[in-house]
Amino acid sequence: MTEFAGKIGRTAAESTPWWPEPRNRDELPPNIITIMFDDTGWSDFGCYGSEIRTPHIDALATGGLVYNNFHVTPLCSPSRASMLTGRNHHNVGMRCLSDTDTGFPNSRGRVRPDVPMLPSLLRSQGYATYMVGKWHLTPAQDITPAGPFDTWPTQCGFDRFYGFLGGCTDQFSPELYEDNHAAEPELGEGYHLSEDLTDRAMHYLREHVSFRQRDPLYLNLCFGATHAPFQVPKSYIDPYVTTFEKGWDQTRKDRLKRQIDMGLVPEGTALTPRNPEVPEWDSLDGDTRRLFTRLQACFAGFLEHTDDQIGRLVAELKRLDLFDNTIIMILSDNGASREGGPNGAVDTNSNYSGQPETVAEMLPRIDDIGGSKGPAFYPEGWAMAGNTPFRRYKQYVELGGVRSPLVVHWPLALHDRDKTRDQFLHAVDIAPTFLQLAGAPRASAFDGQSFAASFEQAAAPAPRRTQYWEMFGRRAIYADGWKAVSQHEKGDDYAGDDWRLHDLASDFSETHDLAARHPGKLKELQDLWWQEAEANDVLPLDDRTLVDIIKFRQPNGIMSAHEVTLYPGPTHVPQTSMITSSERSMEITAHFRGAVGAAEGVLISAGDGLGGYTLFIRQGALCFEHVRMGHRVGASAALDQGATTCGIRVMVNPDAGAVATLVANDRELARLVIPKVALHLSFWGLDVGRDAGLPVSTSYPPGFAFSDTVLDRVVMRFLEDTPATDTARVAEMTE
Numbered sequence: 001m002t003e004f005a006g007k008i009g010r011t012a013a014e015s016t017p018w019w020p021e022p023r024n025r026d027e028l029p030p031n032i033i034t035i036m037f038d039d040t041g042w043s044d045f046g047c048y049g050s051e052i053r054t055p056h057i058d059a060l061a062t063g064g065l066v067y068n069n070f071h072v073t074p075l076c077s078p079s080r081a082s083m084l085t086g087r088n089h090h091n092v093g094m095r096c097l098s099d100t101d102t103g104f105p106n107s108r109g110r111v112r113p114d115v116p117m118l119p120s121l122l123r124s125q126g127y128a129t130y131m132v133g134k135w136h137l138t139p140a141q142d143i144t145p146a147g148p149f150d151t152w153p154t155q156c157g158f159d160r161f162y163g164f165l166g167g168c169t170d171q172f173s174p175e176l177y178e179d180n181h182a183a184e185p186e187l188g189e190g191y192h193l194s195e196d197l198t199d200r201a202m203h204y205l206r207e208h209v210s211f212r213q214r215d216p217l218y219l220n221l222c223f224g225a226t227h228a229p230f231q232v233p234k235s236y237i238d239p240y241v242t243t244f245e246k247g248w249d250q251t252r253k254d255r256l257k258r259q260i261d262m263g264l265v266p267e268g269t270a271l272t273p274r275n276p277e278v279p280e281w282d283s284l285d286g287d288t289r290r291l292f293t294r295l296q297a298c299f300a301g302f303l304e305h306t307d308d309q310i311g312r313l314v315a316e317l318k319r320l321d322l323f324d325n326t327i328i329m330i331l332s333d334n335g336a337s338r339e340g341g342p343n344g345a346v347d348t349n350s351n352y353s354g355q356p357e358t359v360a361e362m363l364p365r366i367d368d369i370g371g372s373k374g375p376a377f378y379p380e381g382w383a384m385a386g387n388t389p390f391r392r393y394k395q396y397v398e399l400g401g402v403r404s405p406l407v408v409h410w411p412l413a414l415h416d417r418d419k420t421r422d423q424f425l426h427a428v429d430i431a432p433t434f435l436q437l438a439g440a441p442r443a444s445a446f447d448g449q450s451f452a453a454s455f456e457q458a459a460a461p462a463p464r465r466t467q468y469w470e471m472f473g474r475r476a477i478y479a480d481g482w483k484a485v486s487q488h489e490k491g492d493d494y495a496g497d498d499w500r501l502h503d504l505a506s507d508f509s510e511t512h513d514l515a516a517r518h519p520g521k522l523k524e525l526q527d528l529w530w531q532e533a534e535a536n537d538v539l540p541l542d543d544r545t546l547v548d549i550i551k552f553r554q555p556n557g558i559m560s561a562h563e564v565t566l567y568p569g570p571t572h573v574p575q576t577s578m579i580t581s582s583e584r585s586m587e588i589t590a591h592f593r594g595a596v597g598a599a600e601g602v603l604i605s606a607g608d609g610l611g612g613y614t615l616f617i618r619q620g621a622l623c624f625e626h627v628r629m630g631h632r633v634g635a636s637a638a639l640d641q642g643a644t645t646c647g648i649r650v651m652v653n654p655d656a657g658a659v660a661t662l663v664a665n666d667r668e669l670a671r672l673v674i675p676k677v678a679l680h681l682s683f684w685g686l687d688v689g690r691d692a693g694l695p696v697s698t699s700y701p702p703g704f705a706f707s708d709t710v711l712d713r714v715v716m717r718f719l720e721d722t723p724a725t726d727t728a729r730v731a732e733m734t735e
Helices: 055-062 076-085 118-123 193-211 234-240 247-261 286-319 348-352 359-368 380-386 427-437 519-535 724-733
Strands: 031-037 065-067 128-134 160-164 176-178 181-183 217-222 326-332 406-409 466-471 474-479 482-487 498-503 563-566 586-592 601-607 612-618 621-628 631-638 645-652 658-664 667-674 686-688 711-718
Touching: 031 076, 031 286, 031 427, 055 286, 055 326, 055 406, 076 118, 076 427, 118 128, 118 217, 118 427, 128 193, 160 193, 193 217, 193 286, 234 286, 247 286, 247 380, 286 326, 286 359, 286 380, 326 427, 466 519, 474 519, 482 519, 498 519, 586 601, 601 711, 612 645, 621 658, 621 667, 631 658, 631 667
Parallel strands: 031 217, 031 326, 128 160, 128 217
Antiparallel strands: 065 406, 160 176, 176 181, 326 406, 466 474, 474 482, 482 498, 563 711, 586 645, 586 711, 601 612, 601 686, 612 621, 621 631, 645 658, 658 667
């Protein structure tokens, strides 16, 4: 607190008032903007060798710096936790995803409450702080209209928040939140989440300049792109079809050549062998190549569309006279994702339900890719290409999982003509860097170190010499230019793991294994890994996959409840609650405040018109519709106006089919056979007393609200537990 410089007497007349001198705008510390992409590979930006058009990112790279040795963790929540705390992710309780609490201190699904986060630290230096887009640092059971809110962005140091709290969402019909409550954007023709997020970021900038121009700002803008579902206007997709007809093998070769020509990677850098699960492109038949090409074109269009939003943001910074003294940092949270599997998906809800389709099943819908009926995902071969020239993907500790692009732009301070920086860096180094530039005292609790010196000096030393990684029992360690990487599968004896050793000074792409030639160096790094593990709360080592971990359904929140009572109104139950799909046998009963009479409207709805279910009353009939992957079945029956309860009973068979029975006052009205239920119907959750998203049924108008003076409550009773492996599969896929 600034010391009072006036005089305090017994009365105001005998005293001298004093006010702190407002800061001069020209003397402010830099504004800070971090832009984080999701599941974007190291080579996917144009300035990193891609064919994909990213002119706005490339322009920032040309006017700023490009780092070729920057690292993250192999998974999204841990990387975000590391960036915002300056601490290693195990060390703050985010070993895995925020969706999951394994019962150990290193994996609670939340950043430890005693660990300050970057926005709080910057706010203490007078910064205004804004969070827009993907958060994914709140436990799934805490994402409810009633909180608890202690891990939501505005409780973690951000003044304002607009975005989504889970791992991913639909780009045309997202589940969004503003500050501490659900938000309901105007959806429909022309809406896209990336544009909406950019609009809100620009709105925050305008408000800041209008009302707080004497304060610096921090904006953390985290797009849903390029995580599945891939969704973008067709005009962005079509131009890339011919570009990627060459396939993923040639794409990798072309990208590496560009990277070498650009000086991004050293001459002689080897292209790692094709990942063993990925077939040679030329071995695929024509139909398969056609589908896979379209899926990659959709990814590319999605990325270019996001780059256009960055262009809009940069133009607004210039218009508001903020551009010159703003640090813009662009990165990805992990490597490109193989979670689309061997075939990818026209509708990724199929993969997320554990019901992937064949190429033959998807081909008739190839033109749906990228639209509201085609929330797509590419096959793992294209993820391999996205990580050129490295091996493996997200969730792995090889460079394909942990090497991220990093572009830094700051017109006021970056003037070095040598644009490429090769210091070894990690996400934990970002917070210390920003705090130093903001003029804050050094926080000794950081695991990272500032790399601000590299802004001015290409030859500045790397801030640290050592960094470890661990994910699902896979381990790696970097020290002084050497890296050791373990090969580990579930159930293997850790002591028997096969380790590779790489001299990254001469092997940029981590291709050549020197373990047999330098056993002493390998042993030194293995011992160092255990030291780092002890120091950073990595233990106990846990090689369970996400599927295994979530077999132990968390005993908290409505996800583990056998009965849930919901009341009508604006309350929305998010998809992350794990009660919004149809794979469990259940009874849904609507209770009226007397007799139903002639009232009509939606009693309960989940999902949307591509995948979901809805129970509603219309023109005196009780109706139920179930939609999976666009396939719709339904039933209706006349409803007595004297009914005080009505509902649906769904009994699921072992083959994932089900029989649904409409009931009123405990009397059976009609039956319906559902060919197949699903664990992940869509990215939209559940609403009571209305259909708040894109309508599940075409037989009623949008919303179609049921009067809450008639509808009292809706009770959901789950008659059996969800198969744990199915639940876990969805959590893994939708990370």
